[in-house]
Amino acid sequence: MMTQTAQAPKLADDKFRMIRDLIYEMSGMYFGDGKKYLMESRLARRLGACGLKTYDEYYYFIKYDPGRAQEINRLFDEVTINETSFFRNPPQLDAFAKKILPGIVAEKEQKNTRNLRIWSAACSSGEEPYSLGIYVLESLKFSLPKWKVEIHASDLSEEILQKAKTGLYGDNSLRNTTPTYRSRYFVQANGKYAIRDEVKQLVQFQQINLSDKLKMRSMRGMDVIFCRNVLIYFDMESKKQVIAHLYDSLNPGGYLFIGHSESLHGVSKAFKLVHFPKAMVYQKA
Amino acid sequence: MRQVTKSSIERIKDLPMLPDIAAQVLASVSDPRSSMAALRGLIERDPALTAKLLKVANSALFGMRRQISTIQLALVVLGMNEVSSIVTSLSVFTAFCDMPDDEFFDRERFWEHSAGCGGIARILSKRLGLKMEGREFVAGLMHDVGRILIDQYFHEEFVEIVERVQRGTGSMRDAEKEFLGASHDEIGGWLADRWGLPDALIEAVACHHEPTRAETDRALTAVVHLSDLLCRAKGIGFSGETEGFSIVDDEAWKLLAEDHPELLDMDIERFTFELDAEIEKAMEFIRISTNQPASGGEEMP
Ligand SMILES: C[S@@+](CC[C@H](N)C(=O)[O-])C[C@H]1O[C@@H](n2cnc3c(N)ncnc32)[C@H](O)[C@@H]1O
Numbered sequence: 293m294m295t296q297t298a299q300a301p302k303l304a305d306d307k308f309r310m311i312r313d314l315i316y317e318m319s320g321m322y323f324g325d326g327k328k329y330l331m332e333s334r335l336a337r338r339l340g341a342c343g344l345k346t347y348d349e350y351y352y353f354i355k356y357d358p359g360r361a362q363e364i365n366r367l368f369d370e371v372t373i374n375e376t377s378f379f380r381n382p383p384q385l386d387a388f389a390k391k392i393l394p395g396i397v398a399e400k401e402q403k404n405t406r407n408l409r410i411w412s413a414a415c416s417s418g419e420e421p422y423s424l425g426i427y428v429l430e431s432l433k434f435s436l437p438k439w440k441v442e443i444h445a446s447d448l449s450e451e452i453l454q455k456a457k458t459g460l461y462g463d464n465s466l467r468n469t470t471p472t473y474r475s476r477y478f479v480q481a482n483g484k485y486a487i488r489d490e491v492k493q494l495v496q497f498q499q500i501n502l503s504d505k506l507k508m509r510s511m512r513g514m515d516v517i518f519c520r521n522v523l524i525y526f527d528m529e530s531k532k533q534v535i536a537h538l539y540d541s542l543n544p545g546g547y548l549f550i551g552h553s554e555s556l557h558g559v560s561k562a563f564k565l566v567h568f569p570k571a572m573v574y575q576k577a
Numbered sequence: 578m579r580q581v582t583k584s585s586i587e588r589i590k591d592l593p594m595l596p597d598i599a600a601q602v603l604a605s606v607s608d609p610r611s612s613m614a615a616l617r618g619l620i621e622r623d624p625a626l627t628a629k630l631l632k633v634a635n636s637a638l639f640g641m642r643r644q645i646s647t648i649q650l651a652l653v654v655l656g657m658n659e660v661s662s663i664v665t666s667l668s669v670f671t672a673f674c675d676m677p678d679d680e681f682f683d684r685e686r687f688w689e690h691s692a693g694c695g696g697i698a699r700i701l702s703k704r705l706g707l708k709m710e711g712r713e714f715v716a717g718l719m720h721d722v723g724r725i726l727i728d729q730y731f732h733e734e735f736v737e738i739v740e741r742v743q744r745g746t747g748s749m750r751d752a753e754k755e756f757l758g759a760s761h762d763e764i765g766g767w768l769a770d771r772w773g774l775p776d777a778l779i780e781a782v783a784c785h786h787e788p789t790r791a792e793t794d795r796a797l798t799a800v801v802h803l804s805d806l807l808c809r810a811k812g813i814g815f816s817g818e819t820e821g822f823s824i825v826d827d828e829a830w831k832l833l834a835e836d837h838p839e840l841l842d843m844d845i846e847r848f849t850f851e852l853d854a855e856i857e858k859a860m861e862f863i864r865i866s867t868n869q870p871a872s873g874g875e876e877m878p
Binding site for chain 2 (some may be wrong): 316322324325326383387392393412553555556557558564565567568569570572573575
């Protein structure tokens with residue numbers, strides 16, 4: 293890391309802002325001023341790979357070059373964290389577990405309609421939907437038998453879904469997991485952690501491409517949807533379509549989570565933006 | 578139960594007071610006959626204040642391109658009102674710096690929230706093209722000082738209020754009204770009044786929870802109200818108490834949008850992301866006021 297930073301050409305503040313703004317325009321992903329040094333080393337690698345010398349050249353390349361699409365995807369892969377984990381981005385999960393879920397549960401208790409439908413729409417190897425399952429168990433506790441809980445989890449990749457269904461994880465996946473939750477919801481064997489059945493049985497996996505209109509239309513009546521860190525892979529038109537589908541999948545008053553540094557500004561006006569501590573969530577009106 | 582009133586606050590013997598120099602600066606600025614030279618003389622008589630003021634003027638909060646090396650230059654570049662606001666902000670810290678922490682009240686977090694709120698108020702007013710000349714920063718910094726007074730002078734009640742809020746039965750303000758007959762916003766407003774601060778500032782502190790009550794400077798109060806919310810949204814403050822909120826549904830937002838329709842198209846997500854940098858600038862203000870060494874931040878090699 294040290295050497296890489298040392299070799300990276302210096303990224304001036306104004307160039308950083310230019311590229312940051314362009315990335316935001318293209319993907320809705322925002323990099324704050326504090327991310328400048330991280331960006332410098334990551335961009336330097338892309339510069340090298342493209343055989344370009346200055347950040348200016350790189351900027352014009354990703355903005356105007358006819359073959360830019362491929363490079364843009366590589367850039368996004370470079371500057372984002374592709375790796376998922378349990379309890380990724382704690383403030384978002386706090387908003388879900390401490391504010392949103394109790395609200396939904398109380399409302400449904402009152403209406404006497406004890407069902408919960410949650411969807412993790414780009415679930416990768418399963419850490420996200422299982423984390424949500426753990427929170428549902430923590431929240432419902434002994435009243436769980438009175439509830440019908442469905443956590444739907446989907447991804448584009450069949451391969452990763454197989455891994456998710458296995459439910460076996462290494463230390464790295466559990467880096468945000470407290471000792472209490474480790475012992476309560478995992479069985480440890482041979483240096484691996486297996487998610488316990490009580491969590492596993494809440495989650496049902498299926499393959500869904502977010503661009504697949506037919507499958508998307510089959511997902512209905514969701515209380516909460518997580519669609520985090522995947523929208524950057526879509527261009528504006530397809531993103532609008534995906535978001536419109538997710539909107540239709542939600543119950544009135546339901547919530548949509550996207551990646552913590554992502555934004556739907558300019559993508560959809562249908563949702564109401566709700567601020568929670570360190571987390572912005574979209575609510576279906 | 579004790580009943581806290583304006584006069585009971587004013588009767589407190591060791592009530593934190595605005596330093597003389599700040600009172601004189603405020604008087605000088607509001608006096609139409611006074612001159613820039615007089616104001617400069619006043620400030621320069623206090624070398625410690627002069628040094629801090631120049632540090633603040635040269636900090637990221639103002640983002641000046643050239644070095645402001647003298648009070649004279651600060652007055653010319655920033656204007657008398659802005660300089661007076663900096664003096665008042667610095668004085669808030671001087672007035673409260675001796676008040677120690679206690680187990681029910683984390684003062685460091687309190688000032689982070691207060692200064693963060695000031696920093697957000699600053700960028701929000703700038704974004705709207707409102708010329709608030711630093712009043713928004715002072716008001717943000719002071720909006721919750723009533724809480725310190727309650728903790729310091731009505732400690733038993735303070736503890737009961739905190740415990741009530743922790744049990745999750747009702748808001749801080751309701752508990753304050755129940756145990757003291759007055760809430761921290763009112764109490765803070767009384768202090769601002771006692772200090773002789775301008776009416777708009779008193780009002781912004783006193784009405785920051787009910788911005789539609791403001792009459793003197795509705796925009797200032799609205800800006801402070803929203804900054805308080807946004808600062809909590811950034812996780813700086815008393816997060817246990819923070820429920821989700823929609824900024825466009827907020828009455829202060831609607832009030833501002835009447836005069837600034839551009840708010841209706843504002844990229845609120847991006848604005849929220851950008852606040853991190855503004856809050857960092859406000860933290861620099863705390864470090865200067867309390868004589869802490871500057872943080873390495875981005876300038877380090
Ligand atoms: C970075 S992971 C995000 C995992 C998890 N949501 C998180 O935030 O930690 C991105 C996932 O999106 C999936 N993905 C990419 N394109 C997709 C598409 N068109 N439809 C569904 N999933 C897709 C990938 O297979 C990958 O598992």
